[in-house]
Amino acid sequence: MPFIEVNNLVKDYKLNVRKKGLLGSLQSLLVPEYKMKRAVNDISFSINKGEMVGFIGPNGAGKSTTVKMLTGILVPTSGSITIDGLCPYKERKRNAMRLGVVFGQRTQLWWDLPVIDTFELLKYIYKIPEPRYKKNMELFNELLEINSFISQPVRQLSLGQRMRADIAAALLHDPEIIFFDEPTIGLDVIAKEKVREFIRYINKEKGTTMLFTTHDMQDIEKTCQRMIIIDQGVTIYDGTVEEIKEKYGTNRTLQVDFSENVEKIDIPGIQVIEEKGSKKRFKFRKDEIQISSLINELTQKYSIVDLTVQEPEIEGIIREIYQGGIKFDESLCGVR
Amino acid sequence: MRAYVEFAKKAFQNNIAYRADCVAGIINAIIMIFVNICVWKAIYEDEQAVDGVQFKMLITYVVLAFLMQCIYAMDEYRIENKVRSGSIGLDLLKPINFSGYIFSYNVGILIFRVVLQLTPALIISIILFKMLPPFSLTMFALFLVSMILGYLVLYCLNFIVWISSFWFYWTFSLVTIKDAAVMILSGALLPLWFMPQAMVDFINLTPFASIYYVPITIYLGQMPMEEIAFALLKQLIWVLGLFIVGRLLWRSALKKLVVQGG
Amino acid sequence: MKKKPLYSPIEIFVLLMKYAKLSIKSILEYKFDRVFITIAIFCREMISVVVMFLILTRFVRIKGWEYNQMFFLYSFLFLSYSVFVLFFAGMRDFDNMIYSGEFDRFLTRPLGLMYQIVASRIDLSAALGHGIVGIILFANTAFSVGIVWNAKNIFYYIVVLLTGAVIQASIFLFSACFSFWTYKVDNLRNMIFFNARRISGYPLSFYPGIIQKLLMFVVPFAFVNFFPAQYFLRKSDMSSYWNGFLYMTPVVAVIMFLLVYAFWKKGVSRYSSTGTAM
Numbered sequence: 086m087p088f089i090e091v092n093n094l095v096k097d098y099k100l101n102v103r104k105k106g107l108l109g110s111l112q113s114l115l116v117p118e119y120k121m122k123r124a125v126n127d128i129s130f131s132i133n134k135g136e137m138v139g140f141i142g143p144n145g146a147g148k149s150t151t152v153k154m155l156t157g158i159l160v161p162t163s164g165s166i167t168i169d170g171l172c173p174y175k176e177r178k179r180n181a182m183r184l185g186v187v188f189g190q191r192t193q194l195w196w197d198l199p200v201i202d203t204f205e206l207l208k209y210i211y212k213i214p215e216p217r218y219k220k221n222m223e224l225f226n227e228l229l230e231i232n233s234f235i236s237q238p239v240r241q242l243s244l245g246q247r248m249r250a251d252i253a254a255a256l257l258h259d260p261e262i263i264f265f266d267e268p269t270i271g272l273d274v275i276a277k278e279k280v281r282e283f284i285r286y287i288n289k290e291k292g293t294t295m296l297f298t299t300h301d302m303q304d305i306e307k308t309c310q311r312m313i314i315i316d317q318g319v320t321i322y323d324g325t326v327e328e329i330k331e332k333y334g335t336n337r338t339l340q341v342d343f344s345e346n347v348e349k350i351d352i353p354g355i356q357v358i359e360e361k362g363s364k365k366r367f368k369f370r371k372d373e374i375q376i377s378s379l380i381n382e383l384t385q386k387y388s389i390v391d392l393t394v395q396e397p398e399i400e401g402i403i404r405e406i407y408q409g410g411i412k413f414d415e416s417l418c419g420v421r
Numbered sequence: 422m423r424a425y426v427e428f429a430k431k432a433f434q435n436n437i438a439y440r441a442d443c444v445a446g447i448i449n450a451i452i453m454i455f456v457n458i459c460v461w462k463a464i465y466e467d468e469q470a471v472d473g474v475q476f477k478m479l480i481t482y483v484v485l486a487f488l489m490q491c492i493y494a495m496d497e498y499r500i501e502n503k504v505r506s507g508s509i510g511l512d513l514l515k516p517i518n519f520s521g522y523i524f525s526y527n528v529g530i531l532i533f534r535v536v537l538q539l540t541p542a543l544i545i546s547i548i549l550f551k552m553l554p555p556f557s558l559t560m561f562a563l564f565l566v567s568m569i570l571g572y573l574v575l576y577c578l579n580f581i582v583w584i585s586s587f588w589f590y591w592t593f594s595l596v597t598i599k600d601a602a603v604m605i606l607s608g609a610l611l612p613l614w615f616m617p618q619a620m621v622d623f624i625n626l627t628p629f630a631s632i633y634y635v636p637i638t639i640y641l642g643q644m645p646m647e648e649i650a651f652a653l654l655k656q657l658i659w660v661l662g663l664f665i666v667g668r669l670l671w672r673s674a675l676k677k678l679v680v681q682g683g
Numbered sequence: 684m685k686k687k688p689l690y691s692p693i694e695i696f697v698l699l700m701k702y703a704k705l706s707i708k709s710i711l712e713y714k715f716d717r718v719f720i721t722i723a724i725f726c727r728e729m730i731s732v733v734v735m736f737l738i739l740t741r742f743v744r745i746k747g748w749e750y751n752q753m754f755f756l757y758s759f760l761f762l763s764y765s766v767f768v769l770f771f772a773g774m775r776d777f778d779n780m781i782y783s784g785e786f787d788r789f790l791t792r793p794l795g796l797m798y799q800i801v802a803s804r805i806d807l808s809a810a811l812g813h814g815i816v817g818i819i820l821f822a823n824t825a826f827s828v829g830i831v832w833n834a835k836n837i838f839y840y841i842v843v844l845l846t847g848a849v850i851q852a853s854i855f856l857f858s859a860c861f862s863f864w865t866y867k868v869d870n871l872r873n874m875i876f877f878n879a880r881r882i883s884g885y886p887l888s889f890y891p892g893i894i895q896k897l898l899m900f901v902v903p904f905a906f907v908n909f910f911p912a913q914y915f916l917r918k919s920d921m922s923s924y925w926n927g928f929l930y931m932t933p934v935v936a937v938i939m940f941l942l943v944y945a946f947w948k949k950g951v952s953r954y955s956s957t958g959t960a961m
Binding site: 446448453456460462463466590594595597598601604615616 | 724
């Protein structure tokens with residue numbers, strides 16, 4: 086049985102329609118008018134224990150609403166959620182006991198106090214036995230080097246340190262499932278890498294189920310096996326990261342540096358997308374043209390200084406999906 | 422000059438956004454005036470002078486003091502917020518006078534309050550509380566002049582407190598203590614004639630009486646003509662004196678800002 | 684089958700102490716600031732006392748109420764507010780918790796929401812600022828208004844102080860609950876809490892009927908100071924009220940809290956169906 090099971094999840098928001106003008110504002114105060122907005126429209130998925138899943142989607146797509154329902158902050162309009170047999174909003178506290186949440190933009194640490202004080206409090210909130218607390222603190226220090234700033238007030242920490250402390254705080258009680266909301270936002274490249282490495286390690290060692298929402302595709306690419314793309318309240322993709330690359334990343338770019346100016350390249354199936362003197366960029370579909378034969382043909386016909394083939398970045402694919410450039414076939418949704 | 426008019430306009434528009442809050446503010450003021458009058462009625466019941474001129478004057482005093490509180494309200498934490506967020510650095514780069522900007526912003530709030538709070542509250546007060554009309558037309562004109570000077574005294578005093586945010590991280594305490602001093606010593610809550618002589622003598626050495634007590638007594642015709650000129654002059658001197666202190670503090674604040682690199 | 688609760692009562696209490704320890708530690712991080720704030724609050728609260736003092740030196744008594752009795756009446760407001768703000772400051776700051784997202788965090792924790800709100804805040808500055816005013820007034824009046832401080836009276840005094848704090852907490856929570864529906868609650872709060880409290884500084888009998896009814900049945904400040912004080916003073920103006928009101932403060936506190944708690948529950952369920960304050 087899957088660890089997390091979500092069926093036909095729907096969330097409607099009641100929006101207050103505000104009228105303009107003094108009379109209008111008085112009127113909306115006395116006789117409020119509402120408009121319904123469907124933020125999540127019939128989403129279903131299931132997640133197994135120990136999986137790492139990334140939720141992505143443009144702003145307002147419904148991904149954070151979905152995550153809020155999973156964590157028990159919001160109650161769904163209809164549909165069901167079960168996390169290891171518990172319903173997060175009906176048994177909020179019991180569910181929360183084995184849940185960890187990291188909000189990238191909001192800290193759960195006490196702002197004016199040293200990090201260790203919040204940790205001590207969390208020890209009591211989650212009833213962490215002393216040996217396990219000690220062991221975890223050692224582990225977090227080894228991987229996140231939290232001891233170097235553990236006795237500094239949170240307000241004096243750098244963003245990277247604060248985020249490390251926040252992640253440690255959320256994992257202190259060995260939650261079975263953890264939600265990351267933008268865990269690397271605002272961090273520099275090195276700090277991001279450190280955080281990702283830690284997350285991967287914890288998943289491997291402790292088998293924690295992990296759910297992400299992020300804008301940084303690299304977070305997903307480097308940590309998750311699976312991703313769920315949500316747009317306009319519906320799941321438009323649910324599958325592995327490789328799969329989406331394979332299936333939709335069919336375009337390749339070839340950059341060629343010719344030794345002399347070449348007027349026209351006459352090879353069927355390729356398209357010039359950029360020309361800069363002797364440098365040219367071509368686009369072609371890998372299912373139409375074999376790369377090896379294309380390179381062969383080019384080197385035979387022309388004299389070439391340099392040549393690179395570029396694979397599409399997942400970022401580019403996702404952007405195309407949002408813009409409607411890629412249409413999914415039904416069969417792909419809910420692969421699992 | 423154009424720029425400052427724009428700042429005042431912007432302050433006016435910012436405040437318009439909170440209309441519901443504004444209405445609640447008027448209701449609050451009316452309730453508090455009403456309740457205060459009830460207390461005074463209870464106090465005067467034993468003296469059996471509830472219908473006397475003295476009592477009517479007291480009621481008028483209470484109403485005026487509350488209405489003036491409405492329009493004397495300023496944005497107490499604007500400078501502090503700018504200092505703490507560091508946006509003051511940007512403001513100082515602009516080709517405007519910062520103190521002028523703060524002043525015109527508060528004038529915008531003043532105009533907003535006169536138009537949308539004072540006017541309705543005044544009309545309701547005249548109908549409900551039967552306040553006395555001004556003693557004479559001349560006195561009314563002098564009252565307006567004195568009230569403007571009173572506003573300026575309070576503004577200059579406030580400015581000094583606001584500037585202290587360059588030295589203190591939070592100014593809540595200082596602002597609160599200043600407010601408490603203004604409320605009690607300026608006669609905003611209790612006319613000076615109820616206070617012991619020693620206290621009045623002390624108050625006369627401070628700028629506080631210039632803020633509420635002087636304008637209201639002029640309105641009530643309680644101040645002889647020859648004293649009025651002197652009182653107005655005193656108000657003016659306080660405005661200038663506090664203004665100069667404010668300028669000096671502002672200059673050392675700028676120095677501090679430059680030393681710290683903003 | 685009823686499941687075992689997550690925490691035992693002892694664990695709940697120990698955790699509360701841990702929260703309190705952190706709050707106090709936070710306060711001590713800015714000792715100078717906190718002391719200064721305490722002084723400022725003391726000054727702010729003293730002005731209404733000074734005004735009353737000046738009026739009473741001029742008029743000696745108002746409607747049969749004498750100097751000492753007036754200040755004894757007033758002392759209830761300060762002392763019970765001090766108790767309230769020491770234990771329930773979270774209810775006061777609750778609207779900010781919604782805007783800052785702290786409330787979302789509470790929802791992801793295995794503890795009760797009200798528990799976390801109450802546990803996470805202690806306002807020592809306000810408690811001291813109000814408390815000192817209250818103690819000054821109490822010390823100057825309690826032994827000169829003819830009260831016999833026997834065990835029964837001391838017990839009832841403590842009961843009305845604590846339940847008076849609960850009434851104030853309920854009124855505050857009531858105003859804060861509106862932040863589940865609307866954005867700015869400042870002026871509303873001024874109206875139903877601070878102004879109502881200011882009005883209650885003087886005996887209830889000074890006011891016209893409508894204001895008396897409001898202070899008895901809508902924002903029941905009358906049960907925070909007027910009726911408790913009357914229990915000890917038995918002034919003649921008590922004759923116009925039902926005598927039972929003298930003993931009603933704890934009852935009013937319980938009823939008020941239950942009503943506001945139901946309103947709060949409604950607000951929370953609205954919050955969890957909209958996820959926003961608006």
